[in-house]
Amino acid sequence: MSADPGARHGGRGPSGRVRRWVAGWDLWEVPRRLVGPVFTVELTALVLTFYGLLTTTPEYDHLRTAVLICVLGVVHTEIARDVERMRRRITGEELHVDLGSVWFFMAAVLLPPGYAAAVAVLVHSHIWCRAGYRRAPLYRQVFNSSTMMISAFAASSLMSYVFAQQAVELADPRALLVLGFGMLVFLTINSALVAGAIAVSTPQARLSQIVGEWSENLLEIATLSLGALVAVAYLANPWLALFCLPPLLVLHRAVLVRQLEEAASLDGKTGLLNAAAWHVQAERVMNRSKRRDGPPGVLVLDLDHFKAVNDTHGHLAGDHVLSAIADVLRDEVRERDLVGRFGGEEFVVMLSGLGGRGPTELEAVAERIRGRVATFGSRSPPPTGR
Numbered sequence: 001m002s003a004d005p006g007a008r009h010g011g012r013g014p015s016g017r018v019r020r021w022v023a024g025w026d027l028w029e030v031p032r033r034l035v036g037p038v039f040t041v042e043l044t045a046l047v048l049t050f051y052g053l054l055t056t057t058p059e060y061d062h063l064r065t066a067v068l069i070c071v072l073g074v075v076h077t078e079i080a081r082d083v084e085r086m087r088r089r090i091t092g093e094e095l096h097v098d099l100g101s102v103w104f105f106m107a108a109v110l111l112p113p114g115y116a117a118a119v120a121v122l123v124h125s126h127i128w129c130r131a132g133y134r135r136a137p138l139y140r141q142v143f144n145s146s147t148m149m150i151s152a153f154a155a156s157s158l159m160s161y162v163f164a165q166q167a168v169e170l171a172d173p174r175a176l177l178v179l180g181f182g183m184l185v186f187l188t189i190n191s192a193l194v195a196g197a198i199a200v201s202t203p204q205a206r207l208s209q210i211v212g213e214w215s216e217n218l219l220e221i222a223t224l225s226l227g228a229l230v231a232v233a234y235l236a237n238p239w240l241a242l243f244c245l246p247p248l249l250v251l252h253r254a255v256l257v258r259q260l261e262e263a264a265s266l267d268g269k270t271g272l273l274n275a276a277a278w279h280v281q282a283e284r285v286m287n288r289s290k291r292r293d294g295p296p297g298v299l300v301l302d303l304d305h306f307k308a309v310n311d312t313h314g315h316l317a318g319d320h321v322l323s324a325i326a327d328v329l330r331d332e333v334r335e336r337d338l339v340g341r342f343g344g345e346e347f348v349v350m351l352s353g354l355g356g357r358g359p360t361e362l363e364a365v366a367e368r369i370r371g372r373v374a375t376f377g378s379r380s381p382p383p384t385g386r
Contacts, residue, residue, distance in 0.1 A: 052114020
C-alpha cells in the first residue's frame with residue numbers, strides 16, 4: 001500500500017502536482033548530457049553566494065552601496081526598454097542586449113564577493129522580468145544569472161585580496177593593473193561557462209557560435225570598462241555614478257544601429273548575405289586577395305526542380321528547403337568564405353586564399369555540396385504547417 005497521498009488519488013495530491021510541475025520544466029528538453037553541467041553551475045553559484053554572505057560581517061556602507069547599484073541597474077533597464085523594444089521589433093530577435101555587466105563589475109570592485117554575487121542575481125533577474133527574457137526558457141535565465149554570479153564572485157575575490165594584501169588604493173596607479181586582471185577574470189569565467197554549455201549542447205557548433213563574435217566580446221569589454229570607471233567615480237562622489245546612464249543609453253542605440261545594418265545585409269529566409277551585401281563584401285575580398293593569394297574562386301549554385309517543391313508541398317516547405325541548403329553551404333565552407341543568396345533558388349559562394357590550387361579546391365567543394373544536397377531527395381518532405 002502506497003504511503004503517497006498523491007498516488008492514491010491518481011497523482012492529484014500535492015506530491016502529484018509537484019511531480020507534474022517538475023516534469024513540465026523546459027530543462028528536460030535540453031540534451032541529457034547538458035543537465036548535469038547546468039545544475040552544477042547553478043549549485044556552485046548558490047553555494048558561493050551564501051558562503052560569501054555568511055562569512056562577511058554586514059556593514060552599512062556595503063549595504064548602501066549594494067542597494068544603490070541595484071537601483072542604478074533597475075533605472076538603466078527601464079530607460080533602455082524603448083530602445084530594446086524597437087530593436088526586437090525590427091530585427092525579430094527576442095533576447096535582450098544585456099549591458100548589465102556594468103553593474104555586475106561595479107559591484108565586484110566595490111563590494112565583498114557575496115554581496116557582488118547577490119547584486120548580480122538581483123539586477124539580472126530584473127532584466128529578465130522587464131526586458132523580454134521571459135519568452136526564453138526559465139532554465140536559461142537561471143543559468144545565465146548563475147554565470148554572472150560566479151564571475152562577479154571570482155572577480156571580487158581577486159580584487160579584494162589584492163587591494164587588502166598589497167594595500168593598493170583605487171587612486172593608486174597600480175589599481176589599473178588590478179582592475180584589468182579583475183576584468184580578465186570576469187570575462188574569462190563568464191565566457192568559459194557559456195561556451196562550455198554551447199559546446200556540450202551543440203557539438204557541431206562553429207567557433208564563432210561558441211565564443212561569440214568579436215563585436216559581442218568587444219561590447220562586453222566596453223561594459224566592464226565602464227563598470228570600473230563608474231566604481232572609481234562612485235568612490236569620489238556617489239552622485240557621479242548617475243553620469244554613466246547617458247553613455248549606456250547611447251551604447252544601446254549603437255548596438256541597435258549595428259544590428260539594423262546586419263539585418264539589412266542578410267536574406268530573411270536563409271540568414272545568408274543578400275545579393276547587394278554579397279557584392280560589396282566580395283569586392284573587398286577581391287581587392288585584398290589580389291595582393292596576397294591571387295584571385296578567389298566563385299561557385300554559383302542553382303537548385304534543380306525547386307519550383308516543383310513549392311507547387312507540391314507549398315511555399316513553407318520550400319522555405320525549409322532553402323534554410324537547409326543554407327546550412328549545408330555554411331558547413332562546407334570556412335567561416336571567412338562569403339556565402340550569399342542571389343534570389344529564388346540561386347546561391348553563390350566565394351572562396352578566398354586558394355593560391356595555386358583554385359580549380360581543384362573549387363571542384364572538391366562543389367562536389368561535397370552537390371552530394372549533400374542530393375541526399376535531401378531521399379528524405380521525407382518537410383512539414384507544410386497545414
